[in-house]
Amino acid sequence: MERVVITEGPEDTMRLGEELARELRAGDVVALVGELGSGKTTLAKGIAQGLFVREPVISPSFLLARTYRGQMPLHHLDAYRVNSPQELVEVGLTELLPPEEGVTVVEWADRVEELIPPGNLWIRLEHLDGDRRKLTLRR
Ligand SMILES: Nc1ncnc2c1ncn2[C@@H]1O[C@H](COP(=O)(O)OP(=O)(O)OP(=O)(O)O)[C@@H](O)[C@H]1O
Numbered sequence: 424m425e426r427v428v429i430t431e432g433p434e435d436t437m438r439l440g441e442e443l444a445r446e447l448r449a450g451d452v453v454a455l456v457g458e459l460g461s462g463k464t465t466l467a468k469g470i471a472q473g474l475f476v477r478e479p480v481i482s483p484s485f486l487l488a489r490t491y492r493g494q495m496p497l498h499h500l501d502a503y504r505v506n507s508p509q510e511l512v513e514v515g516l517t518e519l520l521p522p523e524e525g526v527t528v529v530e531w532a533d534r535v536e537e538l539i540p541p542g543n544l545w546i547r548l549e550h551l552d553g554d555r556r557k558l559t560l561r562r
């Protein structure tokens with residue numbers, strides 16, 4: 424099942440994230456794929472808002488992963504610097520895939536694709552002109 428959404432700006436992408444958050448259940452993974460600046464972190468911020476996370480969500484790049492408290496824990500994982508799935512295994516982050524508690528949002532999920540359990544939501548983000556982005560959602 425595939426759904427395409429065009430967003431007109433960051434607020435729009437956040438709103439979509441907020442909506443998606445309502446359908447998330449503990450143990451879910453949201454896999455985000457898209458080039459630099461396509462809006463992955465922006466979408467993650469929207470998901471955080473939808474889960475009533477109060478802390479500001481920042482890009483986890485240097486830490487690889489951060490966990491926020493909300494309605495349930497939100498684990499935000501950034502695989503940008505991960506060169507192979509094995510690296511995630513080595514640092515013990517596969518415990519977030521899937522998470523025992525809460526949900527995990529993964530940026531650059533294509534880099535660790537084989538670690539993501541089947542049946543989860545994949546979202547591909549693409550630049551269109553200006554502030555428009557095309558998001559393709561697939562489960
Ligand atoms: N429709 C849109 N959706 C999301 N972000 C948008 C949109 N239009 C413009 N932007 C801007 O594009 C940038 C997206 O940055 P963001 O950090 O979310 O991207 P990213 O995919 O996480 O990048 P990175 O690969 O570096 O982690 C932000 O500056 C945001 O304001």
Ligand SMILES: [Mg+2]
Nearest residue numbers: 463464482530
């Ligand atoms: Mg990002």
